[in-house]
Amino acid sequence: MNLNRLKSVPVLLGLIAAFTHCSGDDNGATNNGPDGSPGTDAPSSEGDGTTPTDASGNVDGGMMASDSGDAGSQPTTVKGVVASVAFVPGSATEPTIAPGYYKGATVCVDANGNGKCDTGETQTTTDAMGKFSLALPAPAALIADIGTSATNTASNATNPSRNVFRASVEQVTEQSGAVVLSALSTEVVRLTEANGTGYAAEKPNLATRVTAGTVQVGPDQVLSDFNALTGMTQRALLREANILTGRFAYAITKLDRGDLYPDALAVPGGDPELTGLSGVTAGTATTTETRHAITFLQAEQAAFNVEAIPRYDHIFIVMLENKSTQAILNSAFAPKINAYLAAGNQAISYYATGNPSEPNYTALGGGDDFGIADDSQWNCDAMGANAVQDTPVPDNTQPGLASSPFAATCTQAVGTNHNIVGKKNLFNAITASGMSWRTYSESMNPGQDFRTDSVADPAVTAPDHVYAPGTVGGNAATIGNPGLVVPLPASLYKTKHHPGMAYQNVRSAPEFKYSNRTLGGGQWDSALKNTTKYTIPAGYDYDQLGTDLASGDVGELNFVMPDQCDDMHGITVNGTLSSDAGAGPTAASDCGSVANNVPVATGGAIITRGDNYVDALVKKIQASNLWKNPQEKIAIVLMFDEGNATSGFNSCCGWKASKSATSNPLVQSGSTWSVDNSNANYTQGNQGHGMSVFGILTNQAAAPKGIVDSDSYSHFSFVRTLEDMFMLADPANDASYANRAKYTEKFIAQNILNLPEFAASADTHYDAVRPMNHAFVIPASYAAKQTADDSRTPQTGPDAKQTNVWATK
Amino acid sequence: MRDSCRLIVVGATLLGCGGSDPVATRGLAQDAGAAETGGPRDTSGTLLSDASDASPQDASVPPPADAPGTAPARDAAPQDVGSQARALSLAAQVGRDLFFDATLSASGAMSCSTCHDPAHAYGPPNGLAVQLGGVQGDQAGTRAVPSLRYKEFTPPYADLLDNPDGVSVPGPGGGYTWDGRAATLADQAKIPLLSSFEMANASPADVVAKIKAGSYASLFQQAFGADAFNDADAAFNDAAAALQAFQDDDVSFHPFSSKFDLYAGNKIGGSLTAAETRGFKVFVDPSTGNCAACHYQGAGLNGSSALFTDFSFEAISLPRNAAIPANADPTFIDMGVCGPTRTDHLPADAGAPDAFCGMFKTPTLRNVATRTAFFHNGVIHSLEQAIRFYNTRDTAPELWYPTIGGTPKATTDPGFPTYGLVTTQYVGGTVQKFDDLPAAYLTNIDPQLPLDGRAAGSAPPMTDQDVADLICFLGTLSDDYQPPATPPTSGACVN
Known part of the structure; x- marks a missing residue:
């Protein structure tokens, strides 16, 4: 399943070309008011010559409802954008990833943490430029609930499957009136949850991930609006954002269809679906099914750990x-x-x-x-x-x-x-x-x-x-x-x-x-x-x-x-x-x-x-x-x-x-x-x-x-x-x-x-085929089969450690 | 470098054959599992519905035209999961009729199946070294009859055939008959049809005339055209192609239904016993049996595997077989690839150097335990004897080759082996080792284990236990295996 495969829109190529003259690599794009033209609320159609900087949701300081210096405790109106990417097939070289915004996405404070903007949760909808403005009693973590009625302006296509982007309260506070909700901001949140760390650690970590060779991505750029960036830095971020967008969309797909967690072939011991199934050797199918429907936070991690x-x-x-x-x-x-x-x-x-x-x-x-x-x-x-x-x-x-x-x-x-x-x-x-x-x-x-x-x-x-x-x-x-x-x-x-x-x-x-x-x-x-x-x-x-x-x-x-x-x-x-x-x-x-x-x-x-x-x-x-x-x-x-x-x-x-x-x-x-x-x-x-x-x-x-x-x-x-x-695939399919x-x-x-x-x-x-994840536990009496030219004594019983050979920590 | 191969010869070219019932039992493989599979389909996806057979999953040989309805279906073998069966093509259907048609012989009593009996893995139904045929059914052939099973992967002969193991140096290999002179099964099929000591037809036209007069002439025309009989040579080629099509298409020529197949395919009932497992080790062990060096059971050419041959040719110099009438002439020496039957590798002069002299083809060992005539000249008559020959040709040649000038003992010493071809013990005398290969070609003899040329009187490569275990393992290569409901805990080949 390729959730991030979007329609090619020829006009996007022109848009990308337009970006190349931008000066988005400088440090002024996020925290403070830009030196350039102020943000405009007037929607501009794609490719019409409006510079990306104009469309990037930069902060209009005059519209801030509170002083960013003590935003943590005061009622505030949070402004920002929900930034998108779209993959454009057909490149003869590097993948072409176009930047844009989600129009019609719901932005809210996900008070119950279920990965949805529910009725009763403070929310708003992004405009044609992907912008939103949300009055809150205090800065809070946000999500963008991007439904299938939302439009991705990078491809001018409707969003093929629901996705959710997140931004931590630290980011909301830091970016003040120009919060950029994107796959990248979501990844920082996910990393803090996966690693038990914090925003201060994972934001630069993500920047480091995208930095390679001559491509430099600073911590101040990684969560900025990539629509405003240019050159290799933008390309590197778009590429990563595209991969992450696919991952997070897959997470929401898993959540919305009620997948059991973890994936069947990732269950320690072996696939519990096999137990009692006819046509399956009973001696190797002994795992009891104890899984439950996946939660939002589990889904966010599972999408980065498909079948473990x-x-x-x-x-x-x-x-x-x-x-x-x-x-x-x-x-x-x-x-x-x-x-x-x-x-x-x-x-x-x-x-x-x-x-x-x-x-x-x-x-x-x-x-x-x-x-x-x-x-x-x-x-x-x-x-x-x-x-x-x-x-x-x-x-x-x-x-x-x-x-x-x-x-x-x-x-x-x-x-x-x-x-x-x-x-x-x-x-x-x-x-x-x-x-x-x-x-x-x-x-x-x-x-x-x-x-x-x-x-x-x-x-x-x-x-x-x-x-x-x-x-x-x-x-x-x-x-x-x-x-x-x-x-x-x-x-x-x-x-x-x-x-x-x-x-x-x-x-x-x-x-x-x-x-x-x-x-x-x-x-x-x-x-x-x-x-x-x-x-x-x-x-x-x-x-x-x-x-x-x-x-x-x-x-x-x-x-x-x-x-x-x-x-x-x-x-x-x-x-x-x-x-x-x-x-x-x-x-x-x-x-x-x-x-x-x-x-x-x-x-x-x-x-x-x-x-x-x-x-x-x-x-x-x-x-x-x-x-x-x-x-x-x-x-x-x-x-x-x-x-x-x-x-x-x-x-x-x-x-x-x-x-x-x-x-x-x-x-x-x-x-x-x-x-x-x-x-x-x-x-x-x-x-x-x-x-x-x-x-x-x-x-x-x-x-x-x-x-x-x-x-x-x-x-x-x-x-x-x-x-x-x-x-590249989905275990449910x-x-x-x-x-x-x-x-x-x-x-x-x-x-x-x-x-x-x-x-x-x-x-x-x-x-049968299974991923190489070491989840299956070999029964105690099971003698390994092997090519007879292998002179090792066949192992009987389970391995000394069941650790996944691909584990990264 | 893997040892190149020695030869265990277990069959022979189609030569004279006779005396047996030309329509012997043709119980042919039925693929029991097919019923679970939704039925076999042909390559076009059409569900099979062979009106000639009530069992839709059985695309095997139906009875020949001259014996309708007599073919007993074999018991469904539970290991035959699924079905490789497919509808026989028209050409293959013609081939099936040809294969069982005794009217195609001069004697009127011999069909292909007379020697290549489906009830004996398409090998000879008896232990004769060579079979009888000819116009009167009294002419002896010169080589033992090989099985026709598992031939479909055999490439045409080449002096430097790539070894299927992918590693051994290229060498003589491939082709059909003991000397590889037929490039395809179709070419091979022409040989017995025209051989004076086999089906003994006078000419291709003679064969075609019989087909034209036969009951399946119209089927032949359906397969090869309304004018198929107009040109006798073309029609003869069509007949040969039909015989190949039958052998290629019909699952009974490659049933893969042995215990070994259950074992190698991870199927229920395929657990090898302790004795069989030991025998398998002997089979592959380069320091004892080393059978696998030539009877290669690994992955091979064109998706083949476990064929138990690498198609190679080797000289191992079997004892001359006096039971072959042609051998009464001391000047007749069958030297395989270098002739005299095959003519494209003849020595320039008698005794002139020729690396191909004495070489015969490595046959598959599948169904070897069902045979009673072994090697190209049928001089060996039991599987144990064949293995013993490998084990003691060099360490006790007096058991295999005649001794000249010695004095027979009235009573053999205790422990003097009885498994050899020679059971008389001599005092003195000279063993005529390699008595069926001119001295000029002894250097062609393959020097690898177990026939490594070790000194007479030294210890053989395999122990008696090895030999017994190897026999047990080779027994797992017989088709139509049906696992016992309860595996035995004692008896031969168990522990």
Whole structure:
């Protein structure tokens, strides 16, 4: 559910443009009377040339009913505005968020604290400019009850669902006659309640949250009328206000429909709705239902903790390749990753959902692989309704793409469509919510199309990596040859390793090109400037991640894909010896692939190579001001696309649970679900590929560390977790979750007739998707299922601690 | 790097087959759970209503045209939750009729199902190393009959096929028959139709003429066009395609209804016993059984998993089988990929280096416990014997290969194994190890566990307990498993 998705209004673009000449960054916009033109009560229509300052509800000191110096005890007339934002879809770069006001919102003192302006509570209604004036016996906390009859002047559309903004009494007092009720003011109130702090602490905290890189937001600006601000400061505040508006609208939706609190899948112990439900394994469904209807204040917090997954501002998901838990955990070849796993939190029963890479990345992008079971190009067998819409395709006939390896047509015997059309995915959902995504990919050819694999380039060379004794799993002799010159091999960057690539709506998204970015740290980076394959774009940035970390211009959702050497995948990389040119091709020291489940004793240099790369990457993120900003919640996930799964359970949690039964996807029509048979090869997908490590690091000093969650999770669980984290979905609406991410235990039980692959389950908990919140408590007698290549003794019973691995405090 | 594979051969190309009832039991999979699922649908979403079968969820093989109504439905297996069944396409319906049609053989007594018996997992119904066929039904084949189950994921042969495990180095793999020479099931189907010791038709036109005269000729035209019979070669290709369509479409060729499937799918009744669990460990353990190195049960190509083969070819040099009449000629040596049946990898000259000599395809181990003829030449006749061969080929070769020049003992020593092919104990003499592969190609033999070339007399990789447990595990790969109402607490393969 995207509550903050509002209509695009072309005139808004003009309005934004008009703001750019404003001087709203100065400090005079809030407390004291402005030096500029006085506020006017005359409504001015949007875009008519009236400056935002005019429309911002600035204080007209002459109209104050009381002296602001002792406003706390005297009858007063509080004046102000209810400020709005509206997301304007279609931006090819950053999200476009327009500022405005709510006309027709009710402003009141919510005396009974129920999140509504009730009859009898002192109230007024905002005018066409969003202004209000309310006579009170004394300054008091206010709410704006923004009903569906209110108009958002930022979009000139009616408000799609009721929302409530709040301002604390401290803010009302401080802002005196120019109170700005907004999502930002509401957030300050919510933070004080969440943290047991006060206005004086949380207002600057919120300002700090929005401050990043060159974007400075002062405490005096954060609760000012953002209509009056300009430039990057305004943009940063609008962006945050838009996210918060969505969160608070969702809170009110939960309140108004009487949701039980907390969410079912957040209840400690397990989902209480399952207890006694037919078709559910009774031994894992034992939680008693004790929840009550959510209160206003609970709803305000719950909207930032959907299914107990806290809101993070940014997440960096570092994708590594093809190593099972056994290959990494406690491996002497990966000491640094192991140190990070130990220092942060872990999910230790985490499963891939497909084999090989492409289905796993596709599942990470949208909670399903749609039957893709190979690494083939995204246009393969894309026929009929699945036909590729990005025309022309980026083959070598296109201008500037003479070196493109892309095959314009692709037909395979299996005939599985590789172009996913019209399906939900994280990328479109993030964008539609006014947030940003990034994919950072290493070792692309400068100037190449992101939709093609990288190509070999003999003009780009680098020395072999050399490892001193004791640096690769205790090697006795030096590994690598300093005299080996290695040219850039093909396929360091692979589209199969892009979690959005299979989705037509992602490749076609206006922001696609803008959001695909480079990742530095590669072996050949310093020589890429010598490329002969494509024309290097002007201003090409070889390490956009580094740049973005410095500027703060990262996405909310960031997938980080090292190249096929640094991600431990391994490809053939040969060089020539400078000392012996006639020696023929000599393999590079550390890019030969090793088995997914390589035993520790024989692990290869490539594992250490990946370990070193991850270490440098994590350190780089952790060295950024972004990471060091404690008011921005940031997580790094270290994970692998797939494990090994030569035996035992290949997957869990939304997997294809039967080979003898075919479950096609379900589509919703009205309140019922039916089977979508349109994908003939769907049954080939989602078969899993075993367990691998999954580590979480956060920048929150107070966050619990060393937590191990052994509940069963899969890529689908992770997608659901991300949807919760960024409020891209609503637990009350199964259809709001992407594809198989909706396959909770309850959903499967309710739809078992259409999901025969899940019938006769020996353990419905294991089969089902849940967010990675550690709420479920494993019964005492329950022995963990696991891939048989995992040499750990299966755990019996609950975890030592049930702490949420995403907890921030 | 995962060990590349050795070969456990468990079946053989379709070769001469005969003597059995061509319309043997065709109890075919019924998907019991389908009734709970609202009924199976075909890919277009149409609810199935196969008028030929009262059970709408059963899209399996109905009786052949010449034996209407005789196919007993198998008991509904509770593990068959839901249904993968779908309506057979017209081509598949033609293929079904072709598959069971004995008139398509010169003898008039042999259909595809004679050797590929649906009651035996589409494998041979008997323990003959090679089956009989031909015009008179008296011609012996040269290789054991493989099962036709779980073939749909097999890619065409390639010298450097990517291993389905995604990691092992590419090597010879894929294709149909023991030597991989048929690229598709359709290509494969043509071989027995025309082989002189199988169905022994004189030509494609001969086959087409029989189809045209058969009871399903009109169905054939419905599927392939009114003029389908005008061009005999095209019609023969259509028939082969129809046989492939039947095998691709019909769930009975890939029922996935074993205990292992219940286990791997987290289904009720799928708990492995202690013995089976130990056997599974032996199966995957690189230091003992190491079966999984080739009989790969992980996730594979095109969405496959748990096929128990990686489609690879390996040389393990089985004992020569005197029960195959062709082997009476000492110059006839079946060397798999390098011929003589397959002709595109022949050595340049006799004995010339050729890395493909002696290589045969790794078959699936699904339903292996139901077989009584193992490996490409059927020289082994029980599952235990097959496992014992792997375990002791090197440590006790005298049990498997003939000894020349020795003196038989009148009475074997206590403890002399009786499971081998050779049960006579010799004093002195020379064991003719690898007696079915020219010396020039012994270097092609796969050196990995359990056939790691260890010295005769040394300890074998697996203990007797390992062997027993492995047999128990392999027993879980048999289809049509029905869990007992009450799991036993004692007996074979329990504790």
